[in-house]
Amino acid sequence: MRRRLIQSTLAVVLVVIAVFGVSLVIVETRTISSTAQERVDSEAVRLASIVDSRLIATGAVTAEMLRDQVPEDRYAVIRVPGERPIAIGTKPDGDTIKATRKGEEGETVTVQEPRSTVTREVGRTLLIIGAVALLAVIAAVLLALRQASRLASPLTDLAETAERLGSGDPRPRHKRYGVQELDRVADVLDASAERIARMLTAERRLAADASHQLRTPLTALSMRLEEITLTDDPDTVKEEATIALTQVERLTDVVERLLTNSRDPRTGSAVTFDLDEVIQQQLAEWRPAYRSVGRAIVSSGKRHLEAVGTPGAVAQVLAALIENSLMHGGGTVALRTRVTGNQAVIEVTDEGPGVPADLGARIFERAISGRNSTGIGLAVARDLAEADGGRLEMLQASPPVFGLFLSRTPARPSRDATPTVR
Structure with missing residues (x-):
C-alpha cells in the first residue's frame, strides 16, 4: 500500500508538471521571442530618430556619430540616399532578429540582433522551470511518504488488533x-x-459458579448413594433413593438456573412457595454432614411462612450459607424465620468466631475468602437472591448472622412495562 500511494501521488504530480510545464515553456518561449522582436523594433525607431536629427542639424551622418548609440550585441546599417551605407557593429552570423525603419529624410535604418540571445534566455527560463518541477517532484515524494506512513501504519495497527482479537x-x-x-x-x-x-x-464466571454450585448437590447425592450401599433395609433404600432423586432434580434445577442467569440475570420464575418445605429439605440434606463432624443443625422461628421467589434458587442460597457455616463456623447452626414488614426473613447463624474484621462487607465479593476456598459461594448466593427480587445481607459479624430477605407478595407489573418476547 505504501508503494502504491507513492506511485499514485508521483504519477499525478508528473502529469500536472507535464501539462502545465509544457504549456508554460511554450508561452515563455513565445513571450521571450516577442519581447526580443519588440526590443529590436524599438531600437530601430530610436536610431532612425537620431539619424533624422543629425541630418537636419548637420546635413551629414558618420559612423563615429552613431557608434555610441548602438549596443555591442547589435548590428546596424544606415542607408542615406546618395551616400555609402554606414555599418555599425559586427555583423552576426546565422539567424538574426531584424527590424527596418525609414526616416523622415529618406534614410533607412536596419537593426539586427543574433537569435542566440533569445536562445540563451529561453534556456535560462527552461532551467528555472525544470528546477521548480524537480522541487515539486521532491516535495510530492516527501508528501507521499508522509501520507503513506500516516495511512499504512494505522492500518497495520488495526490489522494487528484484529489478529489479537x-x-x-x-x-x-x-x-x-x-x-x-x-x-x-x-x-x-x-x-x-x-x-x-x-x-x-461471563463464560468464566458461569464455569466458576457451576463448579461451586454443583459441588453441594453432588456431595449430598454421593452421601445418599453411600447410605444406599451400606444398608440392606428395603425401606431405607427406598427412602434414600427418593432423597437421591430429589437431589438429582435439584441438580437439574441448579444447572438450568445457572444457564438462565448467565443469559439474563433478571430472568426468573418466581412463585409463591412454603418456606418450611425448603428449610426442611435443607435440614434433611445437611444433617448427615453435620453429624459426621459432631455438630448439629436446627430450625426455629415462625412457621408456615410463604414467600415469593424461585424455590430452587432459595435452596441454593441456604445451601451456600449452611455450607459456609460448616466450613468456617462452629457449634450448632440455626435457621430462624421471622417477618419484618412485607418480607420474610431466614437467618442463618452459628456459634463460631464469625467474620474476620478485615473482611467485613467484602465478604460478598468474589475471590474473597477467609480460608483456602474459592471465595465465590456467598457472591453467587447474593446474585441468586437479587435475581429473585430479594437480598442477602450479613446482619452480624460475631457471632455470624446472615439474613435472606424475600418478598411475601408478588410484585405488581408496571402498566408501562413492555412484555419481553423470547
Whole structure:
C-alpha cells in the first residue's frame, strides 16, 4: 500500500508538471521571442530618430556619430540616399532578429540582433522551470511518504488488533489516528473487544459458579448413594433413593438456573412457595454432614411462612450459607424465620468466631475468602437472591448472622412495562 500511494501521488504530480510545464515553456518561449522582436523594433525607431536629427542639424551622418548609440550585441546599417551605407557593429552570423525603419529624410535604418540571445534566455527560463518541477517532484515524494506512513501504519495497527482479537486477546487498545474513517474502524474494534471480554468473563464466571454450585448437590447425592450401599433395609433404600432423586432434580434445577442467569440475570420464575418445605429439605440434606463432624443443625422461628421467589434458587442460597457455616463456623447452626414488614426473613447463624474484621462487607465479593476456598459461594448466593427480587445481607459479624430477605407478595407489573418476547 505504501508503494502504491507513492506511485499514485508521483504519477499525478508528473502529469500536472507535464501539462502545465509544457504549456508554460511554450508561452515563455513565445513571450521571450516577442519581447526580443519588440526590443529590436524599438531600437530601430530610436536610431532612425537620431539619424533624422543629425541630418537636419548637420546635413551629414558618420559612423563615429552613431557608434555610441548602438549596443555591442547589435548590428546596424544606415542607408542615406546618395551616400555609402554606414555599418555599425559586427555583423552576426546565422539567424538574426531584424527590424527596418525609414526616416523622415529618406534614410533607412536596419537593426539586427543574433537569435542566440533569445536562445540563451529561453534556456535560462527552461532551467528555472525544470528546477521548480524537480522541487515539486521532491516535495510530492516527501508528501507521499508522509501520507503513506500516516495511512499504512494505522492500518497495520488495526490489522494487528484484529489478529489479537482472533487469537483470544480481547484487550481494547483505545488508540486513535486522527483520520475519521480509521478512527471509526478503531472504535468498532474496541467495542468488539469489550463485548468479547464481557462474553469471556461471563463464560468464566458461569464455569466458576457451576463448579461451586454443583459441588453441594453432588456431595449430598454421593452421601445418599453411600447410605444406599451400606444398608440392606428395603425401606431405607427406598427412602434414600427418593432423597437421591430429589437431589438429582435439584441438580437439574441448579444447572438450568445457572444457564438462565448467565443469559439474563433478571430472568426468573418466581412463585409463591412454603418456606418450611425448603428449610426442611435443607435440614434433611445437611444433617448427615453435620453429624459426621459432631455438630448439629436446627430450625426455629415462625412457621408456615410463604414467600415469593424461585424455590430452587432459595435452596441454593441456604445451601451456600449452611455450607459456609460448616466450613468456617462452629457449634450448632440455626435457621430462624421471622417477618419484618412485607418480607420474610431466614437467618442463618452459628456459634463460631464469625467474620474476620478485615473482611467485613467484602465478604460478598468474589475471590474473597477467609480460608483456602474459592471465595465465590456467598457472591453467587447474593446474585441468586437479587435475581429473585430479594437480598442477602450479613446482619452480624460475631457471632455470624446472615439474613435472606424475600418478598411475601408478588410484585405488581408496571402498566408501562413492555412484555419481553423470547
